[in-house]
Amino acid sequence: MKNKEQWLTASQIRNKTIVGLISLFAFCAVCFFGWRWLHNQPKDAGALKPLRTVLNANESIFSGMFSNNHLSKTFSKELAAPRVRVNGDVGVGKDFDTAQWKLQLIRNAGDTQYISLAEIKALPKTEIIFDFKCIEGWSQVTHWGGVRYSDFIKKYGLDTQSKLQFTGLHTPDNEYYVGIDNKSMMHPQTLLCYEMNGKPLPMNQGAPLRLIIPVKYGVKHLKRIGTIFFSSQRPPDYWYERGYDYYCGL
Ligand SMILES: Nc1nc2c(c(=O)[nH]1)N[C@H]1C(S)=C(S)[C@@H](COP(=O)(O)O)O[C@H]1N2
Ligand SMILES: [Mo]
Secondary structure (H helix, E strand, O other): OOHHHHOOOHHHHHHHHHHHHHHHHHHHHHHHHHHHHHHOOOEEOOEEHHHHHHHHHHHHHHHHHOOOOOOOOEOOHHHOOOOOOOOOOOOOOOOOOHHHOOEEEEEEOOEEEEEOHHHHHOOOOEEEEEEEEOOOOOEEEEEEEEEEHHHHHHHOOOHHHHOOOEEEEEOOOOOOEEEEEHHHHOOOOOEEEEEEOOEEOOHHHOOOOEEEOOOEOHHHOOOOOOEEEEEOOOOOOOOOOOOOOOOOEO
8 A cells, every 4th residue: 555645735635625615615506596496486286386397297107007907905804993093174064964965966067966875875885994095194004885986987877977087076065175087086996985994984084975095195085075076177176276296196
């Protein structure tokens, strides 16, 4: 080992220090102006435009990979949480008369059908135990029962409507609303759900009927369905309007 090669001269040290300081300054300037540029960008549905561009790119990648044959992992009944977490209460107030409820199904513009819970319960029942995932970071294995959305579509003769790109769902008071691509709605694990842990759905969990859609994050599992409609354009979506991803796929 040649020792003298390890030592820098005073002028070399000075040069390196200058280069280091200039690099540091340039890096800080890029961060500062980059951050300021980003925050001066216009918003697109609650999210800064460049961020929305990234969300849309993610959406096209994930929706391209979507397959009806790909099932979410399911669990045995014993693994389902006996006490299910309640999250989000927009449009699910306590004083709601479930006995008076009917599903408002907008088949086409000007063609609305009202369907009772008894009629929905008369369809074949499907149960699922899966890991419910909220976008806030928690997840919980939970047990739900109801009617497959694809069975409901078949029974009510909505094949044409289900080939439009989207389904929109609103709470009875229109306070909470979601838009979902019909490929995900028609997935075999998507349920119009009226039972949790083998009992009628509790009020704060969306009684009398909620959506369970395991291929999506929790935000899309609308509690207390009032209205269902079909559209070739993205229906309004509560959390999308507040800056979240529209697709919210898993
Ligand atoms: N009507 C309505 N549905 C909703 C919400 C809401 O605020 N209102 N929150 C959503 C969110 S963010 C999650 S994680 C799930 C939570 O369902 P849970 O309360 O049954 O756990 O409901 C979704 N559906
Ligand atoms: Mo959530």
